[in-house]
Amino acid sequence: MKNIWKGLIGLTFLLLGLTLWIVGGMYEDLARLVGESSFLTRFAMGIGFLLIFLGPILFWIILPLKERWYELHPKRFITAVIPLVLFLLLSFGVVISEIIHEPQLPIYSFNTTIKGNEIVVYINRITKGDLPDDLSIGLISQDEKQVDFDYVLDNELKDGEERVELNLYDVRFGNYTLIVKNIRGETLYQEKIEIKPPKxxxxxxxxxxxxxxxxxxxxxxxxxxxxxxxxxxxxxxxxxxxxxxxxxxxxxxxxxxxxxxxxxxxxxxxxxxxxxxxxxxxxxxxPKNIKFGDSIVVNNIKVTPILANYTRETCISLWGAEVKLKRVAKEGHFLVIEFEGKNVGNYTSSVVSLNEKVKTNKGYYNATTSLYFSLQPEEEGISYLIFEIPKDERGLEVYFKIGREERVLEIL
CATH class of the missing domain: 2.60.40.10 (Immunoglobulins)
Structure with a gap:
């Protein structure tokens, strides 16, 4: 009857040890997924490991041997059992200490440099550690806003090295802090970085x-x-x-x-x-200068200033109309500049001048008429810029604009 109870007690120790080992192992595996490890679960696993072997050895081996051999040969029994017990205790101590030992995360070294529009972070894993680890890398501004970040997963550090690039396209110049944290949120590396504008x-x-x-x-x-x-x-x-x-x-x-x-x-x-x-x-x-005989081409019409003269009377043609109005200078004279136009394109085209001004030896005056050409392909025509100026003044330069082309015509 005693042997049955010893067997049941040994079995109870075995089952209790297995339960502690399995449950503790499950919780420990879940904790290690996030880089954590609980001393309580490791301690439970250590006790479970001890019960798995100590219960059966004590109640199924040592106590039955004691009842059978201790009474007949007590000294021999003690001499034989003590080394076994010491060996088991030493073995259990080593194994249990390893089980309850707090696992460590990897150890790294870091180096940073600025290349172009990127901050490059070089990561070197010095020790692999006992737990998987994921790194988060962030660039923090002075007002504690995260301007860029990246992650390095544990499986990306297979060879122990990794290169991470943080983008600086949206980063303003100033002082920033580069922070590297592990899976537990602990800061592993921190460096002040000043982003300077280029010269x-x-x-x-x-x-x-x-x-x-x-x-x-x-x-x-x-x-x-x-x-x-x-x-x-x-x-x-x-x-x-x-x-x-x-x-x-x-x-x-x-x-x-x-x-x-x-x-x-x-x-x-x-x-x-x-x-x-x-x-x-x-x-x-x-504006660019133009001389008599030089040409500009606007809207496929080649415009060339031909000559300039002064007169008291002139005929003004309005927008190329055949009807011409005769005008007489009231107190001065007219500066008349003749332009030749030719359509060098394949379609009918028109051009008109704007903002015409003449610079004289004493002042500035606006034009009385503008240049206007409306020509068929290969057709040629004549148009005039006319300025009324005082009789004691002479024109020096004329400004005109045709399309987007601006020119200053030297008269003298």
Whole structure:
């Protein structure tokens, strides 16, 4: 009867140990999925392991041997059992200490560098650790907003190394903090990073009504999108373009609606993405010059100034009409400039001049009539610009605009 009870007690120890081992193992596996490990579950697994072997060994082996051999040979029994007990205790101690030992996450080393428009984080796993680990990498601004982030899963570190790139396209210049955390949310690495705007050199040249702006990046840092504007001072900000300069770039800047006269002062301003002005220069632009005999082609009509003369009387033709009005200068004389037009295209075309002005030795005057041509293919025609000016003044230059082409005609 005693042997039956011993067998049942040993079986109870075995089942209890198996229960603690299985339940503790399940909870431990769930905890390790998130990089955690509970001492309580590890302790339960250790006790379960001890009960699995200690119960059967004690109640199924040692106690039956004691009842059978201890009375006959007590010294031999003790001599034989003590080494076995010591060996079992030592073995159990080693195994249980390993079970209840707190598992460790991997250990890493980190290095960062800025390349172009990216922050590159180099990750090197020094020790693999006992638990799977996932890393989160974030770039935090001064106002504690996360401007970019990335994740590195445990299976992505198969060879122990990984390269992570954080985008800087939407990052403004200033101070940021790079933070790397493990699966437990513990900060493994933290570095202050200052994103500096790149430095540029600027060179300008002016040819007639065009500004050639050469921008060269002289410091290899984060690329920036520049806002380049050419406008009149009182209308600044209406004629702008955005450009990214990787090495060197030359831009051709033109007034948005033309100059509208003999000359006009403009301002060239360049701002970085933070809105800071990094270049500012005042520039005077003039339309291209044209001489008698030179031509421009607008809307397939070749327009050529032929000659200029002064007269007291002239006939004015309105918009190419055959009816002409005779006019006599009241107190001065007329400056009449003759233009020749020819249609060099394949369709009927028309052109008209705008904003005509003459510069004399004493002032400026608007035109009495405008240029107008409406010609069939290969057809030629004549049109006139007429200015009424005081008799003691002589014309020096004439400004006119046909389509988008602006010219200044030298009369003298």
């Amino acid at each position: 540029y050199s600027f060179n300008t040249s002016v040819i007639d009504s065009e500004v050639y702006l050469t921008i060269r990046r002289i410091e290899d840092v984060v690329p920036d999108t520049l806002k380049v504007c050419l406008d009149e001072k009182e209308k600044f900000g209406q004629n702008c373009q955005e450009v990214e300069v990787k090495d060197e770039k030359t831009l051709t800047l033109k007034p948005r609606y033309g100059i509208g006269g003999f000359s006009k002062e403009y301002v060239v301003i360049v701002r970085n993405s933070s809105g800071d002005i990094i270049f500012n220069k005042n520039i005077v632009l003039k």
